[in-house]
Amino acid sequence: MINLEPLIFNYSKFDRKGYSLPKSDVGIDKTDIPNTELRPDNDLPEVSEIDVVRHFIHLSTLNHHVDKGFYPLGSCTMKYNPKVNEDMCRLDGFAMVHPLQPVETMQGALQMMYELEKHLCSISGMEAVSLQPAAGAHGELTSIMIVRKYFEERGEARKKVLIPDSAHGTNPASVTLSGYTAVEIKSNPAGLVDLVNLDKALDNEVACLMLTVPNTLGLYEKEIEKIAELVHKKGALLYMDGANFNAYLGFHRPGDAGFDLVHFNLHKTFSTPHGGGGPGAGPIGVTKNLAKYLPVPIIEKNGDKYELNFDRPNTIGKVVGFYGNFGVIVRAYVYIRMLGAVGLKEVSECAVINANYIKKALEIYYELPYKDICMHECVFSSDNLKQYGVKTLDVAKRLLDFGVHAPTIYFPLIVHEALMIEPTETESKESIDKFIEAMIQIAKEAKENPQILKDAPKTTPVRRLDEVKASRELNIKYTKV
Amino acid sequence: MADTLIPKELKYTSTHEWLKIEGDTAVMGITDFAQKELSDIVYLDLPEPGKILNQGDVLGTIEAVKAVSDFYTPISGTIIETNQELKTAPDLVNKEPYGKGWMVKIKVTNNSEVTNLLNAEAYEKITVAH
Numbered sequence: 001m002i003n004l005e006p007l008i009f010n011y012s013k014f015d016r017k018g019y020s021l022p023k024s025d026v027g028i029d030k031t032d033i034p035n036t037e038l039r040p041d042n043d044l045p046e047v048s049e050i051d052v053v054r055h056f057i058h059l060s061t062l063n064h065h066v067d068k069g070f071y072p073l074g075s076c077t078m079k080y081n082p083k084v085n086e087d088m089c090r091l092d093g094f095a096m097v098h099p100l101q102p103v104e105t106m107q108g109a110l111q112m113m114y115e116l117e118k119h120l121c122s123i124s125g126m127e128a129v130s131l132q133p134a135a136g137a138h139g140e141l142t143s144i145m146i147v148r149k150y151f152e153e154r155g156e157a158r159k160k161v162l163i164p165d166s167a168h169g170t171n172p173a174s175v176t177l178s179g180y181t182a183v184e185i186k187s188n189p190a191g192l193v194d195l196v197n198l199d200k201a202l203d204n205e206v207a208c209l210m211l212t213v214p215n216t217l218g219l220y221e222k223e224i225e226k227i228a229e230l231v232h233k234k235g236a237l238l239y240m241d242g243a244n245f246n247a248y249l250g251f252h253r254p255g256d257a258g259f260d261l262v263h264f265n266l267h268k269t270f271s272t273p274h275g276g277g278g279p280g281a282g283p284i285g286v287t288k289n290l291a292k293y294l295p296v297p298i299i300e301k302n303g304d305k306y307e308l309n310f311d312r313p314n315t316i317g318k319v320v321g322f323y324g325n326f327g328v329i330v331r332a333y334v335y336i337r338m339l340g341a342v343g344l345k346e347v348s349e350c351a352v353i354n355a356n357y358i359k360k361a362l363e364i365y366y367e368l369p370y371k372d373i374c375m376h377e378c379v380f381s382s383d384n385l386k387q388y389g390v391k392t393l394d395v396a397k398r399l400l401d402f403g404v405h406a407p408t409i410y411f412p413l414i415v416h417e418a419l420m421i422e423p424t425e426t427e428s429k430e431s432i433d434k435f436i437e438a439m440i441q442i443a444k445e446a447k448e449n450p451q452i453l454k455d456a457p458k459t460t461p462v463r464r465l466d467e468v469k470a471s472r473e474l475n476i477k478y479t480k481v
Numbered sequence: 482m483a484d485t486l487i488p489k490e491l492k493y494t495s496t497h498e499w500l501k502i503e504g505d506t507a508v509m510g511i512t513d514f515a516q517k518e519l520s521d522i523v524y525l526d527l528p529e530p531g532k533i534l535n536q537g538d539v540l541g542t543i544e545a546v547k548a549v550s551d552f553y554t555p556i557s558g559t560i561i562e563t564n565q566e567l568k569t570a571p572d573l574v575n576k577e578p579y580g581k582g583w584m585v586k587i588k589v590t591n592n593s594e595v596t597n598l599l600n601a602e603a604y605e606k607i608t609v610a611h
Contacts, residue, residue: 393547410547467546471523472571 004461005058009478012045018052043480062461064405070431074377074408074420075168075216076275077246077268084338085271085331094330099322103308110306113323114299116333117283123336123344124242124262125255126285130294132324136243139263139282140174140210145316146261146286146293147208147237148178153314158207158236164193165414166215168241180207187414191217191370193227202234212241213254216412216420218355218374220248228258237261237290245269246425247352247376250345260287270332281328295319350425351376354432358421361436365443369415377422379415382446390446390453392417397464398445398456402438485608486513488579492555492595493604498540499579500555500598502589509555510583511543511574514608519545522571527563527584534560536594540585543574556594558587 047055064071071078089095097109117129133139144161151158161175164185172182185201188194193211202209209231214220221227231238240254240262246269254262266281267274274280286294296315297308308323339347352375359368359378366380382392396406396419408420423432445452457463487493492500497515501508516522524544534540534554543550563585567573574582599607 413548413550468521468523468572471521471544471546 004062005055007478008045008047008052008055009043009480011047011051011055012043014046016046016048018047018049064400069403069405070423070427070435071405072407072421072423072435073275073405074218074379074422075243075411076408077244077265077376077422077424078275078405079246079268079271079424080426081271081273081331082335082338085334088334089327089330094326097326099326103306107306109326110299110308112333113329114301114306116329116336117299119333119336120264120283120285123245123249123253124264124285125253125257126259126262127255127288128291128294129283129285130298131281131283131329132295132318132320133263133282133284134320134325135280136168136263136265136268136282137170137174138319139265139284140170140239140241141177142282142295142316142319143239143261143263143284143286144174144178144180144208144210145319146284146290147239148180149293149314149316150237150290151207156235159205160203161207162198162201162209164211164215166191166193166217166219166412167210167212168216168243169411171210171212171241175210185209187215187217190372191215191219191414192221193223195223195226195230198227199230202230202236204234206231206234206236208237208239210239210241211259212244213252214244214247214375214377217370217379217415218247218377218420218422219370219372220375224257232258243268244376247348249348250341251348255285255287260290261285266328266332270335272328272331272335279325279328281325281332283324297323347425348376351423354423354425354427355421357429357432358423358436362439365440366419376424377420379412380419380421381415381417382419383417385443385446386417388446388450390450392419394450394453394456395419395439395442395446398442398453399438400457401459402434404435404438485517486579487601487605487608489601491579491601492598493601494553494555494598495604495607496553498552498555502556502592502595505589505592506561507556507558507587507589508583509540509585509587510578511552512604512608513578516575516578516582519543519547519550521546522574525567525571525574525584527567528560530560530562532560534558534587536597552584554587555598556587556589557591558589560585561588562586 066078066080093108097106103110113131117131120129133142159181160183161180162183162185163171164187166187175182183201185197186194211221228238237260238258240259242262243265245264261284263282263284266272266283292314293316295318296312297310298312300307300309355374355376355378359374362380366382367384369381382395392409396409399406410418411420412418493512497512498509499512522543522545526542528541536554536557538554539551540554541552543552564583576582
């Protein structure tokens, strides 16, 4: 990369400035800053405005992003983020608000948050929502902390949380961080939760089952009601990993299906930038009897006034510094208001149709381990190309030459040589067809001239990177020479 | 896979660990087939000596470029030693899975559990079916 675009530090020239400030009309006393805090060696780049702009614009052209090309990264939902979201979150009332302002002076911001909570309640069928968790996995963690508090108050020392092997990889981490032991449940041959295995694993020590819906194979758990019944019969709670919510907006409400807790990924389902483009947001929704455990503060509406209530004796406490990633929350609110109930339903329809269209078009070229109709993503295996010495990694690298971001590979772990494709609802039929053509061509190349795949990518700013060296000897510190 | 090494004298699990028993202690690692499937290994999370584990329990975690996977306890016992060299050179598991890439030494609780393990021939069948 160094040859393609220097680091911003390399543009630095002594005393060059990208700003001009008026003369200070108050005296500056440098002795106000304690010596220990002065950092003369803090070598910040000194550059002009145009240098900064050109540097970052150039970097963005070297990179791949959803504004530049198709990004079918399974499990990550890299859908297009409408620009109206950006306009709205830059309104002064949102962009300039400070979390320590008196609440009377930020009524609009609180109203927006309050309304977003209500929208998420109606979308999920849950009783109460907290917008605080700062990311999807943080939403999981907050939920499991609520599970823990619930059982502590009941005086029950439950120890285990069950997780199907088709769940998101963050689930076991959230469980372990909360002090529980994660127990894996093997899927049945159709790729769904095996009810017999589940029933066997459900003993009185189980606090919760974490179900990813649809699961990471892109499949809808058809027996949710039965699963809920089994879990509740043992007094355990049922949690839904709602990271894949964009597959069933307006079609399925976890609250109606018997879930006790759910998290949303605003940055996946409700079109806010993520994946290096911005922070996430992982609000959670809970049933009526768990609402008292939600993190503080809670936004309440008293008459015409919105207030922050910190006085909640059963709360699990605070989970972020202030009220969550506010800018992300505004964008999700705008997205929901722009589309409305009918539009959101269409989002899911298109996401599911697009994924099934790809699945059907490619099933004769790649192996399809789970044949059922999929939801918003489909999982192939390139095991059939192994005979030509081609791996999934090679297929993914070759796709870059077609101007397409590689799909998720080698995940879910239960699929050998997995290729996990999520087209999202925002792509046109033409862009999806172009992707399908590229995938077909790659399958043919694997057979006829596998070396093309092994040498790929050829058209990207950098070729194959040494991932092993990057993992074993990672060094990302800038040192001035 | 034709070019996969499966030494005759070792015992195997269906989860791709090998075990070599010497009296009441045993040494384990992952098989050549497993290291090839995982590709370049970059980090190993090995158990602390003194830990008591049952056959089939998660013994540690392997991080490869491709994916992170658990590996399992081939035989019940107490951990007596782990391969310290793997801390700085995890690639030894790729280079010599049955030699310098050994992972954990276990003081065996119950020798009869060996009957639950596979011989080389039975393990080979699993790798071929893959």
